Amino acid sequence: MRIDGKHYRTIWVAEDGWTVMILDQTRLPHEIEIAELRSLGDAAEAIEEMKVRGAPLIGATAAYGMCLGLREDVTDEGIERAYARLIRTRPTAINLRWALDRMRSRLLNQPYERRIELAYAEAAAICDEDVAICKAIGDHGLPLIRAAAARKKPGEPVNILTHCNAGWLATIDWGTATAPIYRAQEEGIPVHVWVDETRPRNQGAAITAFELLHQEVPHTVIADNVGGHLMQHGMVDLCIVGTDRTTRCGDVANKIGTYLKALAAKDNGVPFYVALPSTTIDWTMCDGLAEIPIEERGEAEVTHMRGRTADGRIETICITPKGSPAGNWGFDVTPARLVTALVTERGVCPASEAGLAGLFPERAG
């Protein structure tokens, strides 16, 4: 996708053939800064500090983290050490484990002298596949937006609510929840996106708004609690969000607050879609509420906010009384019964074990 007219992916390898380059998402939307990852530690910290974030991009960064780890130690022990360091960076997004498992099984049993080259090729393949998968999600999600457009007066935009950032900046390109929106834009279907701010880290206000602005998609940033009101007043035609882990039975873990939007959507008869690559499905789990690990992060993300002052300085300010404790759960689980449908690279299906098994029979038990 584009920033100031220039095409970017979220992660790539520098001309030296080994340094991994990322867009540092902690600097958005105020600064466009490209960061270099030159060691296993750099890659792990980039994920932990959320310089890169979003389930597919976390997986891709971990894959490149394995490459950087191999440059430090090419042995089997080196592979296991890199795996162990990267797997503990963030707990909820299943793409992390998926990418690490794929890298490990590709590399073990290979001659030492070929491992680094094979690792970079595998990480690049993971990225290229993610681009194709997200594009396919866009193709399959497009008819849902087209159908909503058919119910509107000519020229009236389809109002789409999204939460957090499941856009191209959460993937390699295209995004998951945003891919159908970008496809609709390409087709000339008028769309308008309600962007939940997504406290505490404001991925909606900072990142989704940034990417929609640069893609010239009409949008409005709203406070997290506004969505229910808009739905009650017929101002949302459909919701579409991403996910960090979806169980084989269709329960969906996504950024904290997603569940409340799904409840409001159900109450108001607004379709609630979840867009996901199959790499985000955890086939080992059924009951998301009981089984999906939910990331808890530091209090400061809740007690403090970061932004740019009128004179251009980036500042962090405290918004709570000194001494008030804060809780910071990063994700919640939306039960399958609240999800209208899942949009995957193979098509749209009910959020259920049978629905997913129908699209991915080779994975279903």
Ligand SMILES: CSC[C@@H](O)[C@@H](O)C(=O)COP(=O)(O)O
């Ligand atoms: C396309 S990825 C979907 C999710 O990863 C996204 O909705 C989300 O919740 C991201 O959370 P984050 O904590 O910013 O990594």
